[in-house]
Amino acid sequence: MKPKGPGERLRRKGAPGIAHALAEEIEVVPLDPGVTYVIDWAPISGATGVEVDSASMQLTGVVSERALGEVTAAAEDPGYAIKIPGALRRVRRLALRGLQWNERDVTTFPYRPEDRPDLTDLRLVVSVPDANGTLIPRFAIPPVARTDFIPEQLGGATYEGGILTLPDELTSKVVLSIVNGRHAGEFSKQPMKLAGADVTLAEYPTAVAILGPNGDPIWSQPGELVGTVSIDLKAAIQGALKACVARGEAPRVELELLGASGQVRATAPHVRGKLVRVFSGVVRAKVRGEPVALELPGAPLDAETPASAAADVSVRYLGLRLLPEASDPLPPASQAVGGAIVRETPVTRPLAGVAGRSLGAVGLVGRAPEKCELSVWPTDAARAASRAPDAAVAAALSAPGVARLEPDRRVEVTWIDMPERVLADGVALAARANQGRFFWAAGAGALLARVAVRDADPGSRPLLVDGAPVLKMHDPSAPTLQQSALPLPTGAFAGAPPTLESELFLTVDFGDITLRYAR
Structure with a gap:
């Protein structure tokens, strides 16, 4: 197998x-x-x-044969009986000995004696007892032919070369008679003799x-x-x-x-099915401009790719979206990163592509080497460039957004929510540490930042699971989208949790994540 x-x-x-x-x-x-x-x-x-x-x-029963040997025939109306030793047995063959009609040996039926043209319908009839012991004709050789409204009767047995073959008839006795007649109601007994038979049984599994x-x-x-x-x-x-x-x-x-x-x-046994793993309840993920791994509870995911993955998914759009044209790409994890150390004195960088938009959140790329309170705000770029002390503070275009950070050795994006304010051209981004220090990473000669703006229209931007779009937010009037049994990419669940990504800031709830593994 x-x-x-x-x-x-x-x-x-x-x-x-x-x-x-x-x-x-x-x-x-x-x-x-x-x-x-x-x-x-x-x-x-x-x-x-x-x-x-x-x-x-x-299962198919394998039929074996068992030879009982010679059994003597005894006269019994309407002919001669062969009694089968033991209980009910399945009789397959009887090698008849001394079968005669009118003192003539008969080894094959149909049989037509040449000197008796009046006997056109000689037959060998096989009868067996029913549950009450009453003899019932079961077979005739040849069988009774079909008429207009009655099908062929008493078929299923043969007699040739002295061998009577039955379809594994379950019985304790076989009574043989020779009759003449076209139909069962017309059968008339004929003189016959039978010495005995060598009986072969069919045995089925029990x-x-x-x-x-x-x-x-x-x-x-x-x-x-x-x-x-x-x-x-x-x-x-x-x-x-x-x-x-x-x-x-x-x-x-x-x-x-x-x-x-x-x-x-x-x-x-042919067995087909699936092993199932269900993460019962809700697993929540917050997507804020960067790829985020779904935190699944319990044992680590199996390395095998499931045959199917699905969940009840509820996605809430938070009204913010990443502004790719104003956002810097993240440096590769293996790349050495330089930049600026942010302390009490503000550090600034230009902020392009935000004219006519309201900042929703700003993401600084870097890390806090110690506990840090970081303030970030938009400022007038020209005025902030002067040498006057705290020029960037004096030229602020809105109140700052503030984040409190724990020490971390990883360079990543720290998102800071910003007060609502529609900006014009000539804007810079300023940051200072009210407490501690912040290492602000740079790439290609510029300090790195990511920008999210307020936008009520999600613009059919997709939610990606391991790079594959699974749904899109279309309707500005419906910030929450729900789908039951949403198919998810199966490869995303092989060996590690899937990664979620979108330009939209989302809260994503996965209910009863169900993985099925084909077997």
Whole structure:
């Protein structure tokens, strides 16, 4: 049996007398001692559930033959009886000895004696007892032909070369008679003799069952297994796999196929489904102009890429958006960064592209080497450039935005909310440390800053998950957008949490993030 899905292993435990390799799609299984199949799914980190889409196997009874040897015939109305030793048995063949009609040996039917042209419808009739012991004609050779409104009757048996072949008739006795007549109601007994028969039985597998992990039967066939059965194992396997996951164990199930006697031709269980990981509740992320990793609770994400990922998503637009044309790119993490040390004396840099706009937030690129209170404000660029003390303060165009920072060795963006004020041309950005120091990073000869402006219209700008757009904000009058069971890019959940990014400042709530891993 080949693997049934990514990460799935399906194998069979060895049993005495069993030597078939599981690589065979169909194998013949002796029911005593039977065989154990193992459904062994590769686990995933943090699994919370199991979904089995289909789980089935097919069994076909393997019929064997058993020779009973010679059985003597005894006269019994309407002919001669062959009694089968023991209980009800399935009779497949009888090699008749000494079958005669009117003192003539008969080895084949249809039979037409040349000297009796009046006997045009001689037949060999096979009768068996019903549950009450009443003899019932079951077969006629040849069968009774079809008429206008009645189909062919008593078909299914043959007699050729002295061999009577039945369709594995379940009976304790076979009574043979030779009759003449076109229809059953016209049959008339003919003189006959029968010495006996060599009887061959058909034996089917009996008491076939499939046992679950605790040895409890999940399917059984009382008596004989005749023909082919398809067995739905979905509920049993799903329940067993769920129990494994609930206990924190690898998803593994053993099924035992056995019986009282005989053999079956079996297909190993075909199991298809998914391991599920659900992050119950709400996971919130604040997107403020920079990529942000979604903070997922619990065990780390599995390295395997899920087959599907979805969540109920609520996105609230905060009325701010990044202004790319006024924002500097961040320096590579591996690059050595220089810049300016911001203390009590204001440090300024030009701020272009903001005319006619209201600053919403300003992001300074850098870090605080110690506890720091940082003030940032827009100022008149020309007046701030004078050598007068505190010129940048005197030329301020609005009250400052203030941020309190903890010491950090990482160079990153510190966003500071700004008072509402529509700006004109000729604006600079000023910053000073009211307490401590701030290292303001520079790139390409200029101090680095990011700029967000107030804008009621989200402008159909997308929310990206690991670079893939998952939804867009369209309606200025509806700052909150909600979608149920929103599909998310599956690769974003392989080995590490996804990264969210947007030009819009957003609060994003992910409800019941659900990852499904194919098995």
